[in-house]
Amino acid sequence: MSDAGRRGFLGTAAAALAGVALAPGIRLIDLAGARAPDEPASGKVRWGMLIDSSKCATGCTDCVSACATENGLQDTGRPKTDAQWIRKIDLKDLRSGRQHSAPVMCQHCANPPCVDVCPTGASFKRADGIVLVDRHTCIGCRYCVMACPYKARSFVHENLSAQKPEVPRGKGCVEGCTLCVHRVDKGGTPACVEACTSAGHGAMVFGDLNDPASPIAKRLKELPNRQLRADLRLDPGVRYSGV
Amino acid sequence: MIRRFTGIVLLTLAAGLAFAADRVAKPVIAIDKPGRCVEDTALMRRDHMKLLMHQRDRTMREGVRTKPHSLAGCVDCHASTKTGSVLGPQGFCQSCHDYASVRLDCFECHAAKRGMAAALGAKR
Numbered sequence: 001m002s003d004a005g006r007r008g009f010l011g012t013a014a015a016a017l018a019g020v021a022l023a024p025g026i027r028l029i030d031l032a033g034a035r036a037p038d039e040p041a042s043g044k045v046r047w048g049m050l051i052d053s054s055k056c057a058t059g060c061t062d063c064v065s066a067c068a069t070e071n072g073l074q075d076t077g078r079p080k081t082d083a084q085w086i087r088k089i090d091l092k093d094l095r096s097g098r099q100h101s102a103p104v105m106c107q108h109c110a111n112p113p114c115v116d117v118c119p120t121g122a123s124f125k126r127a128d129g130i131v132l133v134d135r136h137t138c139i140g141c142r143y144c145v146m147a148c149p150y151k152a153r154s155f156v157h158e159n160l161s162a163q164k165p166e167v168p169r170g171k172g173c174v175e176g177c178t179l180c181v182h183r184v185d186k187g188g189t190p191a192c193v194e195a196c197t198s199a200g201h202g203a204m205v206f207g208d209l210n211d212p213a214s215p216i217a218k219r220l221k222e223l224p225n226r227q228l229r230a231d232l233r234l235d236p237g238v239r240y241s242g243v
Numbered sequence: 244m245i246r247r248f249t250g251i252v253l254l255t256l257a258a259g260l261a262f263a264a265d266r267v268a269k270p271v272i273a274i275d276k277p278g279r280c281v282e283d284t285a286l287m288r289r290d291h292m293k294l295l296m297h298q299r300d301r302t303m304r305e306g307v308r309t310k311p312h313s314l315a316g317c318v319d320c321h322a323s324t325k326t327g328s329v330l331g332p333q334g335f336c337q338s339c340h341d342y343a344s345v346r347l348d349c350f351e352c353h354a355a356k357r358g359m360a361a362a363l364g365a366k367r
Contacts (some may be wrong), residue, residue, distance in 0.1 A: 038309040040305035040307055126305075126306060134303055135352060160352075165315045165353070165354040170351045170352030171351070182308070186308070200302040233346070
């Protein structure tokens with residue numbers, strides 16, 4: 001057998017093995033991209049979100065409050081300086097009078113400007129497309145806050161207490177939506193998506209953009225959708241429908 | 244005369260040394276959950292910060308959350324059963340760091356108490 005032939009055969013055999021079903025519904029390695037817990041995040045996956053503004057009710061803040069609960073964001077009564085990881089935006093077409101609403105958070109760009117401008121490398125993009133801040137190296141210069149066209153980053157102005165064990169936060173650092181990375185790493189979905197789904201709105205879908213079989217990829221194929229400020233060519237992982 | 248003077252000097256020195264030894268409180272190493280730590284005690288005493296740093300980068304940059312050297316793991320085991328925290332004058336982390344005069348700034352951001360998540364969830 002030629003070398004190329006052997007390699008091809010081995011590849012096919014490995015793929016076939018990986019797909020072996022141990023029991024109905026359980027596979028040795030899930031082909032959809034789920035990784036073993038001790039495996040690093042892989043570039044094969046691109047986490048993203050689809051927000052359908054036609055299902056997003058004006059005045060509903062289920063996603064915002066779920067985010068605050070999950071990540072321990074406390075309301076100090078000073079909204080101008082409170083950290084804001086996700087916010088609701090209300091839009092109105094002045095000519096037709098059509099109103100709609102959608103949540104905006106870190107768009108987890110493929111080409112994130114916050115990473116470009118960070119002088120210490122604290123702002124970074126994980127292999128699976130999640131954009132995060134390494135608070136250990138963040139010096140609080142707030143260049144990323146300026147660079148982000150979505151106003152997705154916040155600065156922590158005050159001493160904090162009673163942080164969540166999975167979500168360490170502290171004064172002097174910049175932070176933003178983590179796509180609930182601590183939940184995603186355990187195979188879960190972000191808190192906002194879970195809240196929206198369990199409340200029956202179904203306006204938010206989370207999943208792997210790279211996997212054509214994932215619910216989000218199917219919805220993206222069916223539904224007309226766009227990226228916010230697509231002209232900036234940042235290739236955000238969060239897509240919007242009906243805006 | 245000289246001998247007496249030397250004696251006084253020695254006595255003063257000894258008293259001074261004793262005072263110096265008492266001035267800094269010895270660390271309280273109260274382990275409420277006895278048993279084996281994730282590594283040998285000697286290694287943990289010398290290198291716990293290196294293990295934590297390595298684990299931190301693996302967790303944050305790569306999303307690997309399985310290895311045992313996590314700060315949350317330390318807190319889970321070593322938080323006092325009285326205060327629920329690793330901080331405070333009797334706290335496992337703080338008492339030793341105070342003694343060694345090493346700044347302990349992990350807990351400006353990280354939770355220092357065991358079961359903080361449950362408590363916070365109940366409050367809301």
